[in-house]
Structure formats: structure tokens, C-alpha cells
Amino acid sequence: MGQPKPVGRPERPDADADVDADVDADAEVDVERAARLVDAARCVLLDLDGPVTRLFPGDSWLELSRQVRDAAVDAAVAAGPGPLTGTLARALADQTDHVQCLRIVAHHAPHLLPLVADLVTRAELEVARTATAYPAAVRLIERTVDRGAQVAVVTNNDPRVVAVVLERARPGLTALLAGVHGRSVGTVDDLKPRPDLLLRGLVDAGCAPGDAVFLGDSVTDVQAGEAAGVVVVGVSEDAARRDELRAAGAVAVLPDLTALAPTTGDGPG
Template sequence: MPELVLWDIDHTLMVTGGLGRELWAQAFAEVTGVEMREQAAVTGSTERVILRETARLHDVPYTDGLFEDFAQVLGLVHIRRAAELRERGHALPGAAVVLAALTEQGVPQSVVTGNVRAAAEVKLSVFGLDSYLRLENGAYAEDGEDRADLLRTALGRAGTSPGEAVFLGDTPADVAGARTAGIRVVAVATGRTSADDLAADVVLDNLSDTDRALAAIWA
């Protein structure tokens, strides 16, 4: 049994029903004064990288201060529109059951995500998933750009070695980051990448089969 289970959030535990991009565009416009015409590729990236590349697409100078302002506003936008998020998005089938089963087994859990922390907390709270997770031990967009570095940050906060942890994610970046960080990875094909293209040792179609998901995590 692992001593720590780490989760990606978007398309692994939940989906926003398309609202996520709207919230992002709203925060971008509020911070930069520029309406977002297009957004840089988001799959597997962190908000910091997405903001930098989206700013470049709009000829907006990027600075660390811009990201800090954006992170604060994006969190506030999620708070203001939490009810809409609850209506349009949903936790993915089986996610809450697997989280609850691991909690019952006494396994600590947290998140490693490209989201800024405030937005991540709203998403998880809206769908009732936050109570299973030790969010203070997670890693977020404020902590870096590289998935492997985020995983190492979360391990450090939890006081856990790579060999004692498991990471679940839905993108090739999740798989590659876990391997670089020396963490066993279980891929979940509930995002935009097919099971074949995830190329992980263990790939679940989804989390609906609780016994299979737990077996993959406990392997």
C-alpha cells in the first residue's frame, strides 16, 4: 500500500463542462485589459506556462508580477462563479468513491495540478472532493512549471519518498513527470488522450470500477 496518493484534478477527478476556459478568459481580461482571442494549449501545462504563452499571443508583456496578479484574480473568479461551476461541471464517475476508500484505508492523499491553488480548492470543494485531500501537502501552479518539480514539491511537503507514492493523471505530461520524479504512475484515460497514447504501465479507462482502480493504486 502506498504511503501517499497524489492526484491531478482536471479530467482525472472532475470536469468543468467548458466553464474553465470562460473563467480563465475572464481573469485574463481583468488582469491585462485585453480580451482573450485565443488561449495557448492547456493539456498538461500549468497556469503559469499557459498565461505566459497566451500573453505572448496577445502581445502582452509577461512578468512574474503578472502571474501573481492573474493567480489572485483567477481564484476570485472561481469563488464568484462557484455555483455556476457546480451546475455545469461534475466529479467524474467513481472519483469520490475511490477517494473515500483510500481515506478509509488511512492512505494520505493530495493533489499535484497545474491549477493555481485557490482555483483548485474551489473546484474540489464544489464537487465535495476536498474533504478527502490534504491540500496543504499538494503542489500548484504557484510552485513551478514542470510537472516533475511539482511532484517533488508535494513529496517534500508530505515528507514522503518517491518510492512510497503513486500519482494519478490523464495526460502524457503527467506520465512523463512522474517517471522523471521516480514516482509510480497510474494513468486514467478520462481526458483528451487515449489509453494507448498515455503509454503508462497501468492505464485505467476511468475510475468507475472501484476495485480495479484500488488494485492499480495498491499494486
């Protein structure tokens, strides 16, 4: 029988525990940094799909992208034979983001943009009727306005979706916003990662970029914030996405908005 192992010290460091401690420490730093920025901001810019609600939960967003791809290619085929059909089909083949699909259509077949944009808008408005605004997002809007600052929503979705979602959560909430800016009819040129939507929100709020913070969930949000001169806090429940947001330039990353508008009354969210 072998000798008993010593019990006073483990044979090797618990590396997993050290990693967990580092992750927890980083998360605390992110919460503190994000809270300082939001509390000091004269204007909080919010993306809709992600930080405020989830319009297309699970893999449902993939189905919408498929519908956009199919509708665009079918319309090109119906217009008659020619190289456009193949070019458009190849450009759309691997695209899983419906907004990026709209950009591709606008580039290769701008005459088809109204058709596919209408499809996307109808789908967004439909899901908005049952989408739930996160309680923390509602609290953040209310608390920001209560302290005398402004809130504007800037989204690549149809702007009408914002009121549909927010009014279900709290009637009158949309009226608290300084502005709502989203996809315009007939164009996708001003969507994020361009800074246009953010800059319009800042004008509504009467706020300089350096006095604002933007809460977004995508790399294009971070790029739009950088282009507008606004610091960005990344918000995503997905750990890999948070790493992407940090790498893109987000000054802090959070899984959701709960830490920025805490409560003891209605649980997480």
C-alpha cells in the first residue's frame, strides 16, 4: 500500500479557481466602470435588439435572413434572365444577418430593396407585438430621465418597433425618450456601423458626444460609437460576444443591464 498523500498543500495550484477569480474581478471592474459612465452621462444611447429586448430569440433571426435571401433571389429571377441573379445569390449565400442582407441587396440590386425591406419591417413589427422589454432596461430609462439626463434609442430596426415594445412594458415610456432613430424607408446607408443614428440621437438630446454613453450588443454598435465619438459599453448575455465587443473597443462589457438599474423587487433582469 502506498504512502498517504500530504494534506497540508495541494500537489499543484488550482488553476481553474485562479481563472474564475480573475473573471470575477474583471466583471466587477466592468460593472463599476459602466455604472460610472452611465451615471455621469448627460445622454444614454440605447440599442434596442439586445440591451432592451430580444426581438428574434433563439434561432428565429436565421429564419428571417433566409426569407430575405429567398425573396431577393426570387425577385431577381422573376425580373428575367441575366447575371444579376447569380451575383446576388452568391453575395447573399452565407449571410445570416437580415440587416446585412438588406445592405447586400441595396448594393447589387437597389431596385429590389423596397421589396425585401418591407418583408423585414413586417416581420419586425410582428415579433415586436410579443417581445418583452427587460425590466432593467425599463428601470434604466426611467432612472436616467428622473435624474435629469436624456435617453435616445438608436436601432437598425424599423423605428416603429421601439414604441410597440416599450409601451407594452410601461405605457408612456416612449414619451420619456429624447428621440428614436432607426431604419429609414428606401435606404440602408445610414445604419450602424455608420454614426448617423447616434448623431441624430445626440442632436435630439442636445448633448455632445463626449457627454454620452452608448449601450450596444454588436461590433457594429462599437464601430458606430467610435465613429460618433461616443464611448460604448457592450451588453450581451453571450460570453464569446462580450469578448468580441471588448476586442472591438467597448470600454466595459456586461451580460445585461441589471447592474446599471438594480432592484430587490422583481428579481434579475
